Amino acid sequence: MEMFNYMEEYDYEQLVLCQDKNSGLKAIIVIHDTTLGPALGGTRMWTYSSEEDAIEDALRLAKGMTYKNAAAGLNLGGGKAVIIGDPKKDKNPEMFRAFGRYIQSLNGRYITAEDVGTTVHDMDLIHMETNFVTGTSPESGSSGNPSPVTGYGIYKGMKAAAMEAYGDPSLEGKTVAVQGVGNVAYALCEHLHEEGADLIVTDVNKEAAKRAVDTFGAKLVEPDEIYGVDCDIYAPCALGATINDETIPQLKAKIVAGSANNQLKTMEHGDMLHEMGIVYAPDYVINSGGVINVSDELDGYNHKRAMKKVEMIYDNLTQVFEISRRDQIPTYAAADRLAEERIRSLQASRSQFLRNGHHILSRR
């Protein structure tokens, strides 16, 4: 990849490679866009097959955070970090402390949190070196693990999608097929079960699947059967790119709404859902509950206030569906339009010169 060409084409601001021999840290921090504010996005720890794959993932995820934060109405830009390694085997405290020092060196341009492979404990270690971290232990007044709040946001967003598809936000009696019942989806299932929805679940982790069957009376299917089950809503809550040429023809659902990032394999798959009349809740709009929750820490965490903001996911999605109908475009394109318009309008107002304490002219 021609790095500067790529960064120029997609408007990336900064790419930082971090290395610490002592702890084995190999990390990448990407800041995509800070028009709306400092870049907030989680740190992923993953075994990548090559350094190029890791950089590509960090770039893609950072841009996603710009759109997620903008569409959620947060005054935050987009960034993300990845640490190369196996989260089950390669972690040590020194690694996260070294990583924290690198975050500190960016002086607030990037703020981190949890993502796949990192935990509240890891954030606490980072916090020993920098304040530019969220999702640390609730004992210190922070918001803790974002997953249950993300799950609640998906539930609220699903209701907005039901309103769009059926003219009624109730999920009582609806059948929801959930792919992957991990941290987020377990919380989602709790809310769905409480409202009286019927659940069909699958997971490659047998224990996770069993927990959902035992707790919610969910019906269990094999991982490759989930796409074609008879249901009203398909909730992809495991991996990205599960909406593709192979799975779309199998779908019986009227709604696709789940937590996974980058659900559409390509934009054309979003077009296909649109043409088939399936209501797709764009991933970065419906799964913004976690980032909304951790971002509340920047004003001194208040759980009640944070949950009120998470409830707005219903309104944000309703707005996306309205833009989609008004402009006759698929919902993924409507979400992009919403996010880009917000960034553009702030960019325009920033074009006026405002003198501040740090500007060179202030010395005169």
Ligand SMILES: NC(=O)c1ccc[n+]([C@@H]2O[C@H](COP(=O)([O-])OP(=O)(O)OC[C@H]3O[C@@H](n4cnc5c(N)ncnc54)[C@H](O)[C@@H]3O)[C@@H](O)[C@H]2O)c1
């Ligand atoms: N945690 C958050 O706050 C948050 C926020 C936004 C987006 N997301 C996204 O939501 C998704 C779920 O996040 P999580 O924190 O619950 O992760 P998790 O690892 O706790 O759960 C994912 C589950 O999916 C299962 N799985 C993996 N591959 C599968 C397959 N092929 N078929 C069926 N099941 C499979 C795993 O065994 C696991 O139980 C991820 O894509 C994540 O990026 C999470």
Ligand SMILES: CC(C)C[C@H](N)C(=O)O
């Ligand atoms: C900031 C984090 C809570 C972000 C979360 N991992 C996401 O993808 O939205």
